Structures are given as structure tokens and as C-alpha cells.
Amino acid sequence: MKSGFGISELDNLLGGGLDKCTVNLIVGRNGIGKTILASQWAAQGAKNGEKVVYLSTTLVPKSCETYLSRFHFMEDIYEKIHWKFQEIESKSFIPLTKEKIDQTIREEFGIGFDEVDRFVFDSASSLEKALGDPVLYRRALRYLADMCYENDVTAIFIEEAPYYGEWSEARHIAECIILLDLLRVPTGYARALRILKKYRTDHPLDYIPFEITENGIELKEGRYVRVNYEFKFELDK
DSSP states (O other), X not given: OEEOOSOHHHHHHTTSSEETTOEEEEEEOTTSSHHHHHHHHHHHHHHTTOOEEEEESSOOHHHHXXXXXXXXXXXXXXXXXXXXXXXXXXXXXXXXOHHHHHHHHHHTSOOOGGGOSEEEEETHXXXXXXXXXXXXXXXXXXXXXXXXXHTTOEEEEEXXXXXXXXXXXXXXXXXXXXXXXXXXXXXXXXXEEXXXXXXXXXXXXXXXXXXXXXXXXXXXXXXXXXXXXXXXXXXXX
């Protein structure tokens, strides 16, 4: 069973879409299109009659509706998605136990995972900043992932890609990772995405160009292939 984005080219590259009842990651720089891509996936679920919950930690209701409802994929769909707008505070998760997270998600965020088909956490980076400790963040992500698996929820976590340093621990728990990036090309810069990981699917390794249009994210023809490599192949002497 697959949980598609409604973007035919991307779903094909993913072997039909995300695997149902899995935890997945969309990562990229600020403003690259992560929220748009995740909301397309959410909208597709709502069109299929699934219960979709979208937790936003950065947008406010009015700006979210004004921003996302202008895309064609949200026509007659926006109100069918269960939008939750919540600032993340560390005190809501301390002491950090699975029971405490479940209580916070239910009581403060108004989300019961036992009633959800698709879940978007936009963005998990807010939780990382609130906890301020990579070990605690890894534990919190694991608890959230366990809750999704136990309740057969298909989830997308969104993270901001760091300009320097290592990515967070979310990359280890995700079954699929989609990276959105801005590439330097001969003509300037271009948006492109890359499927870094996708279990059970022979996915492409190159960057696929995309544009943000009134239809949302649209993949373009072709691939961006790296020209300069760090290693050079030589035959044994």
C-alpha cells in the first residue's frame, strides 16, 4: 500500500509513493518548498478521504490559509485537512517520556494518533531547538515514530537543513528522505530534489529539477548530474 503525493513523476520515482504506516523526512533550506511539498501530500490524502493532521509550529492560521489555499491542489480541500498551530515549548515534553509526549500531543495539540491516517510535523526542527539537546531530541523523535507505527499512521517530519555540520538524528529513523536543494548551475541557480533514501525502492540517485508553480511543486524533465568528483578511479598497477 502506498501513500502518494499526487505528483505523478515523484510518486513513480518513489515506487508509487511513500509506504503506508512509515515515518519519512523532508529536509531542505528555508524557503525551498518543503511546506508546499508536504501540503501536497496532505491534500492528496484528504482527497482520498483519509483523516489528515498537519501540525505547524511556525505558521499562524491566517498566513497559512492565505499562503497555501492559493495553490490549485488545495481547491475545496483546505478545510478538509485538520490544521493544528502550536508553538513548541520544552516544558510540554519534560520529563521526556513516551507517556508525556502522548499526553502533550493529545491535550495541548489536540491530536489523537489512533484516529489519524496521515500526519505532517512542520517542523520537527522546532522541537530540536526547544529541547536544546541532540540526545533528548533523538529520544523524542523515537517516541513520536513509535506512536505513529503503533497506530498505523503514515508521517512526514520536516526539518531545516543545516548550513554547516551534521544533520539531526531524524535521518536514522526515516524510511524515506527527500532533500530539496538549490543547486549552482551554469545559468545561475536551480531548485532540485533528491531521494536520499527510500526503503524497498530502486530510486534514482541524481537531482531532479523542479519548479514551484500555481499547481505546487512540479518536476521537470532531465537530471542534474555532478561533474566534479572527489575520487578518481585507477586500475591496479
